[in-house]
Amino acid sequence: MSVPPSVLQARSKVLVVGGGIGGLSYAYFLSRLRPDIKITLLEAGQSCRGSIVSKPTSLSDGSVVNLEKGPRTLRGVSDSAVIIMDLVRQLGHGHAIYGIAKDSAANRKFLLDHTGQLLQLPNSWKTLKNFMKNPLSDGLVTGILGEPFRRSRPESSADESAFDLFVRRFGNAHVPNNLLSSLFHGIYGDDIQLLSAQRIARRFYEMEQEHSSFVRAGISGLFKKPALSSSLDKYQEVFGRDKEELLQLKKTLSQFPILGFKGGMEFLPKLILKELTRIPNVEIYTGKPVGAIAPANNGKMEVIAKDGTRYADIDHVRLAVSPMSIKSMISEQSISSHLQRASANTIAVVNFYLPKKDVIADYHSFGYLTPISIPNPHKLLGVIFDSVVEGNYTPLFAPSTARFAEGQYTKMTAMMGGHYFSQEDLQNPPSEDGIIENIKNVFKHHLHISDADLAAAHWSVTLAKNCIPHFHVGYNQWETGLHGKINEEYGRRISLGGMAFSSGPGVPDVFMNGFVDAVSMSK
Numbered sequence: 001m002s003v004p005p006s007v008l009q010a011r012s013k014v015l016v017v018g019g020g021i022g023g024l025s026y027a028y029f030l031s032r033l034r035p036d037i038k039i040t041l042l043e044a045g046q047s048c049r050g051s052i053v054s055k056p057t058s059l060s061d062g063s064v065v066n067l068e069k070g071p072r073t074l075r076g077v078s079d080s081a082v083i084i085m086d087l088v089r090q091l092g093h094g095h096a097i098y099g100i101a102k103d104s105a106a107n108r109k110f111l112l113d114h115t116g117q118l119l120q121l122p123n124s125w126k127t128l129k130n131f132m133k134n135p136l137s138d139g140l141v142t143g144i145l146g147e148p149f150r151r152s153r154p155e156s157s158a159d160e161s162a163f164d165l166f167v168r169r170f171g172n173a174h175v176p177n178n179l180l181s182s183l184f185h186g187i188y189g190d191d192i193q194l195l196s197a198q199r200i201a202r203r204f205y206e207m208e209q210e211h212s213s214f215v216r217a218g219i220s221g222l223f224k225k226p227a228l229s230s231s232l233d234k235y236q237e238v239f240g241r242d243k244e245e246l247l248q249l250k251k252t253l254s255q256f257p258i259l260g261f262k263g264g265m266e267f268l269p270k271l272i273l274k275e276l277t278r279i280p281n282v283e284i285y286t287g288k289p290v291g292a293i294a295p296a297n298n299g300k301m302e303v304i305a306k307d308g309t310r311y312a313d314i315d316h317v318r319l320a321v322s323p324m325s326i327k328s329m330i331s332e333q334s335i336s337s338h339l340q341r342a343s344a345n346t347i348a349v350v351n352f353y354l355p356k357k358d359v360i361a362d363y364h365s366f367g368y369l370t371p372i373s374i375p376n377p378h379k380l381l382g383v384i385f386d387s388v389v390e391g392n393y394t395p396l397f398a399p400s401t402a403r404f405a406e407g408q409y410t411k412m413t414a415m416m417g418g419h420y421f422s423q424e425d426l427q428n429p430p431s432e433d434g435i436i437e438n439i440k441n442v443f444k445h446h447l448h449i450s451d452a453d454l455a456a457a458h459w460s461v462t463l464a465k466n467c468i469p470h471f472h473v474g475y476n477q478w479e480t481g482l483h484g485k486i487n488e489e490y491g492r493r494i495s496l497g498g499m500a501f502s503s504g505p506g507v508p509d510v511f512m513n514g515f516v517d518a519v520s521m522s523k
Contacts, residue, residue, distance in 0.1 A: 008521060012037050012315040015303050017290050017329070019043030020050020021507055022498040023320035024272045025514025031279050033238060033522035039282045040311060042303070044289035044321075048273050051467055051499075052507065054264025059355070059458055067351040068386065068413060069462045071507050072265050076253040079229045080508030083515060084268065085259070086241065086249055091275065094397035096267060098404050099256030100366075106385075106392035107257055108365035111136060111182050114374050116445055118363055136178040136371065143170030144215070152212040159474045165197040165205060169214055174373075182369035185381040188505065189345045189418025189468050191372060196475040202503070231512060234519055252396065258366070260393060262404060265507065293317055293329045293494070301493050316521065320497040320514070323482075324466060335485050341478055342500070344466035345418045346426060347381070350439045351460040354410040359449050364388045367412075368446075378442050379420035387411040410457075414439045418468075432461040469500040495521070 008014070014030065014037055016023045027041050041048070053069035074081045076099060085097055100106045110118040113136050122128035131137055147169055153160075162184065166176035181192040188200065197205045207217035232250070236243050253259065261267035276282050291306040301314040319326050323342030330336060366389060369382040390411070393404035416438065417425070430438070436459045443449045472478075479501065486494050495517060499505050502513035 008034065008037060008315060010036050013300075013313055014039045014316045014318065014521075015301075015311055015314045016041040016318040016320060017293075017303070018050070018320035018325075018498055019045070019048030019269075019273075019284070019286065020320060020498060020510070021052060021269055021272075022050070022502065022510040022514050023318065024048060024269055024276065025511045026318055026320060026497055026518050027282060027514075028272050028276055029515050029518035030522055031276065031282050033518060035279075035281065037281065041276070041282070041284045042288040042290055042305065042311075043284070043286045046286050048284065048286065049266055049269045051464065052265050052269055053462075054266035055460075057351075057353075057458070057460065059353075061355075063355070065353050065355075065409075065411070065458070066264050067353065067411075067460055068264055069349055069351070070265070070464070070467075072260065072384070072386070072413075073389065074259040074265075074508055075506070076256040076259045078508050079232045079250070080512035080515075081253060081259060082232060082246060082250045083235050084508060084511055085253060086235075086246065088261075088268070088271065089397065091271060093267075093271060095395065095402065096262040097396045097398075098260050098262060098393035099253070099396050100258035100260075100389065100392055101394060102255065102257055104392045105364040106366055106389045110363065110365055110368035111179070112368055112370045112374060112380075112446060118368050118446065120365070136373075138178065139170065139172035139174030140179070143172055143175045146171050148213045148215045150213075152208050155209065159196050159198045159476065161193055161473050162195045162197045162201040163193040165201055165208070166192075169204075169208065177373040178371050181372035182382070185372070185418070186369045186415075188471065189347045189381050189415065190470060191419040193372075194419070194470070194472065196471045196473050199471040199475045200504070231516060235515065238519055256394075256396065258389065259396075260389070260404075268507070268511075290329050292331065293319075294331070295490065295493070301490070314493075316492065317494045318497055318517075319494060322466060322469070322498065323500050326496075332489050335482070335489065338478075338482050338485055341472075343470045343472075344500075345468045345470055346421055346429075346463065346465045347415050347467055348417045348430075348435050349462045349464055350414040350416070350435060351462075352410070352412045352414070352439070352443070352457050354453055354457040356408055357410060357453065358387070358408050359410045359453050360385055360388070360412070360447055363447060376420065378438050379416045379418075380439075380442055381415040381418050381420075383415070383442070383446075384413045385411075386413055412443075414442060429463055435461050435463075468505050 016027050019041055027039050031039055051070040055067045055069055056064050057067050058064055109121045113119045113134055119134050120127050122131045163176050166180055167173050176192055184192045207214050211217040236246055289306045292304040294302055296302045301317050303311040323339050327336055327339040367384040370376055370380050387410050390405040395402045440454045497513055499510050502509040
């Protein structure tokens with residue numbers, strides 16, 4: 001059934017499914033831009049936060065430590081981070097914003113090499129010399145020097161794997177396998193050989209399309225004047241923000257490659273939720289999983305929660321949940337069949353906390369990642385050194401005396417699984433004890449932590465099921481097809497948001513997607 005596009009008339013009703021950062025961002029900005037609209041948000045869980053979980057955890061000595069179970073930092077150089085931080089400041093919480101300076105130890109990064117040793121990514125001549133002696137650097141120099149002279153791919157709309165793109169540009173498989181694969185482990189928990197170039201390496205894909213070379217594209221970019229992106233420009237326009245002030249904020253944030261919040265990343269969804277609860281035309285319900293979404297006879301939509309509650313006369317439904325969740329809500333056959341292609345990665349998140357002792361003093365950095373080219377019996381994706389990050393945080397808009405953390409301690413987060421988890425692993429997940437024992441072996445061999453310290457530490461395991469979409473080759477075409485089928489069946493009465501439908505899986509990407517679509521829908 002073809003449904004003509006709808007327009008949100010005065011006092012329309014919008015229902016948002018999903019209370020993660022995507023749903024919250026969309027609801028917040030739409031409520032700001034169209035205060036006449038009645039917005040209802042339904043969240044299946046007991047709290048609105050999505051994958052962002054900052055969990056205060058009680059220890060045996062009575063103290064409480066904050067453990068991050070999901071994303072914990074933002075990139076300072078992204079335009080979406082500028083909007084987030086400007087919003088936080090406008091809401092009176094600039095004092096909660098912290099950053100890591102470029103020259104901080106916490107901005108150092110390591111890779112695990114073939115011998116199980118940590119190799120620092122170069123940030124000086126000394127570390128560069130050491131790095132170039134390691135087999136992980138194979139093909140890098142010749143790859144970069146020859147890159148501008150290699151043939152580009154004939155112009156085509158067809159997708160390819162990120163691996164194939166980088167092999168072509170660097171002229172060898174060493175660079176993507178040894179170096180770039182580790183980056184995609186850290187971001188996606190996935191295999192570079194299976195990931196879409198158009199989706200997860202879009203900037204590099206476009207560099208080749210437009211300039212035939214990464215190096216040429218980089219040189220061209222040196223001559224561009226600082227300016228607001230289209231999204232920042234739109235934000236400035238619709239909310240009347242001062243353009244020079246936003247440019248200055250962007251410049252300030254660019255000096256801090258890593259950003260965070262006092263109290264953890266969950267500060268952000270909590271802040272937006274708090275603001276939403278103050279808006280009269282917004283209602284938020286938790287513990288309300290949706291069972292079905294269907295068109296009503298009057299041309300509007302009806303949403304039915306699994307507990308039987310019906311939400312009728314809905315003008316627009318925003319689905320800010322995973323494709324797998326959407327599949328369980330929409331019964332229309334062509335859409336349901338299309339959603340069969342969607343999949344996601346499951347990641348085991350392991351928190352380690354040892355009070356009053358720094359057992360990673362020799363490795364102070366953001367952490368380390370594992371390339372796909374090395375032996376990996378532990379199925380490790382990477383390790384974040386949370387205590388190093390927290391100890392090096394600087395308040396950006398508050399007195400420098402306002403430290404993020406006090407005292408000596410070791411806090412780390414290990415991530416394992418992702419594409420390394422087999423179907424057997426997913427059907428019969430390893431026990432928490434088994435996962436902890438696995439990571440104990442990792443820390444013992446990679447970081448040389450003693451058995452006594454491993455035993456004395458507090459451990460916590462979270463199995464984050466289907467937490468990051470698998471952006472398979474052809475993902476953009478698949479997504480376009482899904483939008484087309486939904487538009488054909490429902491017109492503009494349903495839109496898609498959240499991690500799977502944003503430009504990337506990061507908090508800023510999903511937040512920006514909510515903002516952009518809210519602006520579009522508010523017109």
